[in-house]
Amino acid sequence: MPTADQRELLLSGIRDVPDWPEPGIVFKDITPLLRNPAAFGAAVDLLAGIGDTGSGYDGLDAVVGIEARGFILGAPVAQRLGVGFVPVRKEGKLPSRTSSASYELEYGRETVEMHRDALSPGDTVLIVDDVLATGGTARATIDLVRGAGAQVAGVSVLMELGFLNGREKLRDVTLTALLSL
Ligand SMILES: O=P(O)(O)OC[C@H]1O[C@H](OP(=O)(O)OP(=O)(O)O)[C@H](O)[C@@H]1O
Numbered sequence: 001m002p003t004a005d006q007r008e009l010l011l012s013g014i015r016d017v018p019d020w021p022e023p024g025i026v027f028k029d030i031t032p033l034l035r036n037p038a039a040f041g042a043a044v045d046l047l048a049g050i051g052d053t054g055s056g057y058d059g060l061d062a063v064v065g066i067e068a069r070g071f072i073l074g075a076p077v078a079q080r081l082g083v084g085f086v087p088v089r090k091e092g093k094l095p096s097r098t099s100s101a102s103y104e105l106e107y108g109r110e111t112v113e114m115h116r117d118a119l120s121p122g123d124t125v126l127i128v129d130d131v132l133a134t135g136g137t138a139r140a141t142i143d144l145v146r147g148a149g150a151q152v153a154g155v156s157v158l159m160e161l162g163f164l165n166g167r168e169k170l171r172d173v174t175l176t177a178l179l180s181l
């Protein structure tokens with residue numbers, strides 16, 4: 001988990017954009033964080049479990065990242081931990097045979113897909129994304145991973161929007177949110 005200084009660094013890179021993508025939504029924009037190498041690096045290390053209180057997730061076979069912002073964070077986390085990366089994509093983007101799961105978002109409905117041969121039974125993965133809001137995206141991803149016979153070591157997100165209670169949908173996994181907003 002972040003130290004007080006790391007928390008400030010991460011927070012300084014997250015910008016509120018009111019009424020985007022639709023009226024009433026306050027969008028948490030992480031592009032300033034990505035632009036700042038110190039903040040981006042801290043986010044990657046902390047999502048990988050590397051920090052004051054840990055030396056990184058052990059025993060993983062892959063990191064699963066969720067399109068699109070989960071790719072930006074998840075791929076370097078995989079590299080940091082020395083494992084491969086599995087993309088979970090929005091419907092119709094993956095070229096080979098897929099499994100799919102649908103869910104509701106704060107703003108609309110989505111389907112996510114994963115290649116059927118991306119994971120093997122018995123694999124253990126860490127799921128990475130930027131935001132946990134209603135929890136629908138993470139829930140669907142967990143279900144895809146488990147549907148492949150793999151295990152979820154944890155779900156790590158940069159921030160959790162506590163007022164949306166996404167955590168309630170993820171009671172059966174270890175959820176790590178670097179920030180609760
Ligand atoms: O907890 P939930 O309510 O499911 O919401 C969280 C998801 O919403 C955002 O993705 P979005 O679908 O907006 O896609 P993007 O990363 O392509 O912008 C965010 O990156 C998470 O994946």
Ligand SMILES: Nc1ncnc2[nH]cnc12
Nearest residue numbers: 026027028029106131133
């Ligand atoms: N308010 C929000 N800001 C950024 N990403 C999100 N994903 C779902 N809700 C979001």
